[in-house]
Amino acid sequence: MTEPIGTHGSRDSAPAPADGPAAGASVPTGHGVPSTSSGPGRVLVAVYGVFALAATARAGFQIATKLSEAPLAYLLSALSAVVYVAATFALARGGRLARRVAWTACSVELVGVLAVGTLSVLSPQDFPQATVWSVFGQGYGYVPLVLPVLGLLWLRRTRPVPEQVTSP
Amino acid sequence: MILPLAVVVVILAVVLAGWAALWAIRDKAVVLNQLWGATVVEAALLVQLVVAIAASARGPGPVEHGTFWGYAVASLLILPLAGAWAFAERTRWSSVVLLVAAVTVAFMQWRMLQTWGIS
Numbered sequence: 490m491t492e493p494i495g496t497h498g499s500r501d502s503a504p505a506p507a508d509g510p511a512a513g514a515s516v517p518t519g520h521g522v523p524s525t526s527s528g529p530g531r532v533l534v535a536v537y538g539v540f541a542l543a544a545t546a547r548a549g550f551q552i553a554t555k556l557s558e559a560p561l562a563y564l565l566s567a568l569s570a571v572v573y574v575a576a577t578f579a580l581a582r583g584g585r586l587a588r589r590v591a592w593t594a595c596s597v598e599l600v601g602v603l604a605v606g607t608l609s610v611l612s613p614q615d616f617p618q619a620t621v622w623s624v625f626g627q628g629y630g631y632v633p634l635v636l637p638v639l640g641l642l643w644l645r646r647t648r649p650v651p652e653q654v655t656s657p
Numbered sequence: 658m659i660l661p662l663a664v665v666v667v668i669l670a671v672v673l674a675g676w677a678a679l680w681a682i683r684d685k686a687v688v689l690n691q692l693w694g695a696t697v698v699e700a701a702l703l704v705q706l707v708v709a710i711a712a713s714a715r716g717p718g719p720v721e722h723g724t725f726w727g728y729a730v731a732s733l734l735i736l737p738l739a740g741a742w743a744f745a746e747r748t749r750w751s752s753v754v755l756l757v758a759a760v761t762v763a764f765m766q767w768r769m770l771q772t773w774g775i776s
Contacts, residue, residue: 531746532753535739539761546727554723 523647525583525591533643536636537577540629544570544621565605566620569633572598576640588644595640602626602633658709658719658773666701666766673698674759681752687743691755695736698762702733705766709773720774728772732765 526534548566556563572594579591606625608615619628626633673694680687706729712718719725739758743751 527746528748528750529753531742531750532757535742535754535757538738539735539757542731546731550723550727 523583523649525579525588525644525647526581530580530643530647533636533640534577534581536632537573537580537640540621540633540636541570541573541577544573547621561615562620562623565601565622569598569601569621572601580640580643585649588648591640592644595637595644598633599637599641602637606634658705658712658769658775660770660775662701662705662708663766663770663775666698666705667763669694669698669701670759670763670766674756674763677752677756677759681749681756684749685752686747686749687740687751687755692740692743695740695755695759698759699733699736702736702762702766705729705769706733709769719772721772725769725772728765728769732762732769735761735765 524530544566548563548570551563551566576591576594576598579587579594602622602625605620605622609620609623610625621629621633625631673691676691676694677687680691709719709725709729735758739755742754745751746754
């Protein structure tokens, strides 16, 4: 699993060693708390990072230039930006406190996308301006709906096992 | 912003994404040749940025100023970060990250076209 990057090209790419941990298995960080940022977690951090960047830029731009047009939608944009940034850093960092932050961020995100998604479908007049969470994240290929679910599943999968902590 | 160059960027990024997807399916980590591919895409993005700066210095520039330049700068960061992770993560998941990065770059280039006012 620690094969360095090849210098010869695609033919020399090493197949995954059979004795390594299965792809997707959590990697211990040495404190009994599995890493949330390696393996599939890296993909999560990457996608969260893109959304953090996009949501922050979008919310910053909306609030700076036209907050009065749709204050509710734009403040929700800002909230989603904060949640994505928090989730990105918490998942990348790992550890007990960061896991708790990531749990909270993913939960808020799931509630947010479901609530805003439902409201934007039922009463579109209240959400004239699109947010990341409008219509369950339709404008972003529904990734905002899937992402918190994957985040929560990943946190569950990498949760610390008490036996590992006490074993010598 | 030139339309043909944008088409080239999108096609190159989609090809890179397909290559990375193939590697992810085969349970392989990113290889150096894919990073050379990412470098080519990055170079095309840089050329596009220089062209856009030159065009907006002379002509009207993008329709949606803030959004366009936001995408232009942010899209340059994506592939280098994915490339750096390819060294740190020597599993199939580095290929999935490269796939996500390449798709993101293609999407951003398309959004740059929209915010420039072409499509």
